[in-house]
Structures are given as structure tokens and as C-alpha cells.
Amino acid sequence: MAAPGRRTGVLGGTFDPPHIGHLLAALNVRHALSLDEVLLVVANDPWQKTAERPVTPAADRMAMVQAAIEGLDGLVASDLEIGRGGPSYMVDTLAELAAADPGGERFLIVGADAAAGLLTWDRADRLPELATLVLVDRPGIECDAPPDGWPLRRVEIPRIELASTDLRARVADGRPLDLLVPPGVWSVIRDRRLYGFRSS
Ligand code: ATP
Ligand code: MG
16 A cells, blocks of 8 residues: 555546646646646546547546556556446545545646536535645636635646547547557557547
8 A cells, every 4th residue: 555644636537538738737736746646537437528428438548548657657547436436526536535545635636627617516515625726727718716715726737738529539530649649548549449540
């Protein structure tokens, strides 16, 4: 088991697929806040998204996140929400991490778009007691300050206008993902023929 009293960053996401925007956020927050590690927590059932579109099976998204963090110090692919099953609620994830390391500190990392929707998350009122909020900007997305009383840090990261939605469209169109995702992620997409990938 990991040493107690750790400073742990938590970047939750659908990661459908993971891309360099996610990695830049995780790496730069880890550096800026001297975190021991940043967990990329793969949502099992991202209930706010599954209502709108088909989401790639969790096992495929987990395989891509594992490939994404390869060789990057301090980043961890977490299957905590997949192991728990069912709809993924960040409040349960943070509570589980707190129970596993009561002396530790948790930092919930969110991009501006996710921050704008924070109050729609399940049991959002309980989040502030479980983690410090860390806000990173995304190009073109304005974000209001979070609710009063929630400990907040803002971290500047290189801004990269990239979203998984664009990447899924690129694959479906036959365009390459080179340099937009780590090579290992691109390999998983091609090997498993995700997002309608066709070899030409
Ligand atoms: P989609 O287009 O499918 O919504 P996404 O690129 O927004 O995908 P998510 O898995 O929804 O990726 O995002 C997980 C977390 O990563 C969110 O907090 C989101 O704000 C953040 N994030 C995603 N892309 C970036 C980026 N380019 N820069 C900074 N943060 C990002
Ligand atoms: Mg998103």
C-alpha cells in the first residue's frame, strides 16, 4: 500500500479517448501543487454523457488511459470507478480515497467546462469537504468562480484546444491522431478499431 499522508490529484473523466490536453493538465497540476501523484480516474458509467451518446466500453477507455500515462512520472490510471460499477459519482470516489488515506489531502482537478457544471454533480454539496478544487482553463470556455467556501486553486497550463469529441470525429473521418494522443493510445484505437477506425 502507498505511504499515508499523500497529496493526491484526481482527474476524473470519460477519456473517450484520453488526449494530450488531459495529460498536460495532470502533469502541470502535479508540478504546481507538488502532488505525489495524479489519478486519472476512468468513469465507469459517465451518467451525464451516456444519456446523450453511446460511450465506448469502460475496458477500452481504461486500456487507452493505461497507454496514455506510460512513461509519465506521477500519473496513475485508476479503475476505482470501474471496480465499483454502476453510475460514477465523484463524491463516492473522493470518499473512498479519503477512507484509504485519512491523513492525506485530495485535489479535484477540473477543466473550465467541467467546473461550470459542478453543481449538477451528484451530492455536489459534499465535495468541498472531501477535496480542494483545482481549476484549469480550457480555450474558449468561461468559468464562473465555484461556490463560496470551497477551497480553490487555479493552475495555469499550456492551453490546448482539443477535446475527445473532436478526436472521435477525426478517426471516423479517417484523419490521423498522431501527436494529439500518445502513440500507445493511437495503437489501442487502431488495434481495437474504436471510433470507426478503418485501415486504408
Ligand atoms: P468530450 O469532448 O467527450 O467531452 P473531453 O475532451 O472534454 O471529452 P473529458 O473526459 O470529458 O474530456 O474530460 C475530463 C476532464 O479533463 C474534465 O475536467 C475536462 O474539463 C478536462 N479536460 C479535457 N480536455 C482538456 C483540455 N484540452 N485542457 C484542459 N482540461 C481538459
Ligand atoms: Mg468534456
